[in-house]
Amino acid sequence: MKIAMLSPLSWRTPPRHYGPWENVVSLLTEQLVAMGIDVTLFATGDSITGGQLAWVCERPYSEDSSIDPKAWECLHISEVFERAGEFDLIHNQFDFLPLTYSGFITTPVVTTIHGFSSPAILPVYRKYNKKTYYVAISESDQCPELDYIATIHHGIDLAQFRYREEASDYLLFFGRIHHDKGVHEAIEVARRTGLRLVIAGIVQDEAYFREKVEPHIDGSSVEYIGSVGPEKRQEVLGGALALLHLIHFDEPFGLSVVESMACGTPVIAFGRGSMPEIIRDGRTGFLVEDVDAAVQAVGRIDKINRRHCRDEVEERFTSRRMAEEYLAVYRKILDDRENHRPWGRYENLLERDDHKIKEIIVNPGGRLSLQKHQRRAEHWTLVSGEAMVTVGATESLLKPGQSVDIPRGAVHRIMNPGDIPLVLVEVQMGDYFGEDDIIRLEDDYGRD
């Protein structure tokens, strides 16, 4: 199975620090590669993977302002679609723009929806609803107007998060500095419980940081340590009494919540968005409704067994589990492809009012049903392999370059007696060419 994995260009894959989508892409890619899947990662040129790396844009545009995001996004996306023929499946993890290229290729496209930045982008998802396969990252993030092939929670690499039995003495905020993420509320909870607060993450909203966060930073009761890389991350997460995740939006998934739990640190979160799917209230943390309840939850944090937090992640949130679920989705899609048959496969090359052309490939030993058509005659030309062909009462062996006519209404069948695939070109002539004009008289595969 050859998979093209399409990552965003905002950050490196995997990201150096921040970059949640690129992080998930990397976790999935590396796990699939470890499981023996042939994955080509389409990402920035500085990305790192155990699979094949394919790139047109050298560096992430969030790290280099000379790179025009719009120009490079469309070059990056069109590249994977122009190479679609090399892959069995394209896995799009780059939002809605790639969907608009999916109508031109026959390779199936799976799209992980990492959240809807605004309802204004929904028209694109709606248009391609029937032409692509959507995966939600949580039940709560499913849009009722769309069809999903699966919901797959993100998973993490456990090796990057050491379990820690004993916490230190601080509460932790971990994420983007933005009103959505509730940094101010975390400060309030720390103040009221008299505990120290450590804040880690990139400043996404400068004004919010200046007004609501910065005035409280004193280096002791409230400390801001910036964005942290992988090694420091597990240290900061593992040492916390609890992660405060007092979000003001329906977060589609909370990677830091899972990472925290992997270190043994329970999470106190507002119970909205995906939080009830990730946190088990009273066992791996507390789902609360407001700051008052969060303050009370901090008082009960010693009731949580840190080992249970780790166990939960080992069971439900590993990248291995994530990769297995995606693999099941890929397999389901490939097995269900319209042009795949138990005996081999076919490709529609052209359809006009009065004729249609197909390339048909029959596996060694494969045999099509004994069948006839009411509204079309067929003409077969063998180009590779050998074909045992039945037309009416006549059976004949066809060699490459030989051809045979199947008149409208004639009972016919083809089988591959050889040990290489049989390839034939079928020209259908008539006034209707639907797959439902196949009257099966006998079939090896039990089809009607």
Add this chain to the structure above:
Amino acid sequence: MKIAMLSPLSWRTPPRHYGPWENVVSLLTEQLVAMGIDVTLFATGDSITGGQLAWVCERPYSEDSSIDPKAWECLHISEVFERAGEFDLIHNQFDFLPLTYSGFITTPVVTTIHGFSSPAILPVYRKYNKKTYYVAISESDQCPELDYIATIHHGIDLAQFRYREEASDYLLFFGRIHHDKGVHEAIEVARRTGLRLVIAGIVQDEAYFREKVEPHIDGSSVEYIGSVGPEKRQEVLGGALALLHLIHFDEPFGLSVVESMACGTPVIAFGRGSMPEIIRDGRTGFLVEDVDAAVQAVGRIDKINRRHCRDEVEERFTSRRMAEEYLAVYRKILDDRENHRPWGRYENLLERDDHKIKEIIVNPGGRLSLQKHQRRAEHWTLVSGEAMVTVGATESLLKPGQSVDIPRGAVHRIMNPGDIPLVLVEVQMGDYFGEDDIIRLEDDYGRD
């Protein structure tokens, strides 16, 4: 000839007031329609055309902030490319994003480059340089790294611009209020010549307007009249002693310069960008280097014969001339298509290592050359019309559903003796399928 004309979504086509790209798209579309060409205009749903209107986005995003530009741009662009099969040619007037969809279709794409907003978008133009046909809007705007099929200056609808023999008493600035356009310099020239200045146009740069323009507006010596629609436009342009076009960038084309001249109003412009291609120095205006020279030029403005300005536009800048030049480009592209032949045309459906499949259409009376191939055998199945087929010494008449083998090296020919197109499916078998493996022994069209 069926043309798909792709317009931007920023404004209505034609624009209500401002919208230079949409304006040019409309001028070209309506002129082509008047000349009997079948044009489908892809634009906002409120657009107006004498051709067919096709739309997915109801209103212009610059007039409705609830419309997400990125989402609707890609829906709009993918729509025309998904419908490519309905058209002989797509004319893209919507910048670089459509180029990245052009690799998936066989319909040729002409792209008018309305200017490069930044060198950072050049990589997209560079990548598709060989796959699309670029038209420059002035010689000065040609990028040396790209190939162009033509340079076509914009043209205007003369009926919208009444010629006026006698000017009023003011100088005119007409365009976006932005440093690039030199509004401040126009104010300076007016002050130093003691003449009144009228300023018309949308405010594009608010800070520039507040600091450099607004303080000078007094309603008498400097008057700002906002953006003007078609009727007011010709009145304002026609009444001016001169249009001041003291630009600070290499403007790819100046539509307002041509519109001004159409009303008989000469133009005083900084001689950069496309200005030397549009203005004839000393005859239809003055090309100057700085504000001092512009002040002197105002003193000599009565040396310009206003009739010459109008004559110049009638001769060089009508939408009729523009449409004829685009039509010549369309014709050249369609005549040169790789798969078009004097006898008809063909379509490549599939090419593998050991076989290739073509659909071949021969016009009534058309006859292919007497030919042979060294590296492939062929098998023809007739699906429509009648075919007179020569293989070696044998000549036979083929009817739909009948087929014939052409062994490798056999001399063969096909002609259409009927009065409807002949359609056949050709299966080539061998190890090389290039068009250069055609050895022509005799040809009606004098080809080697």
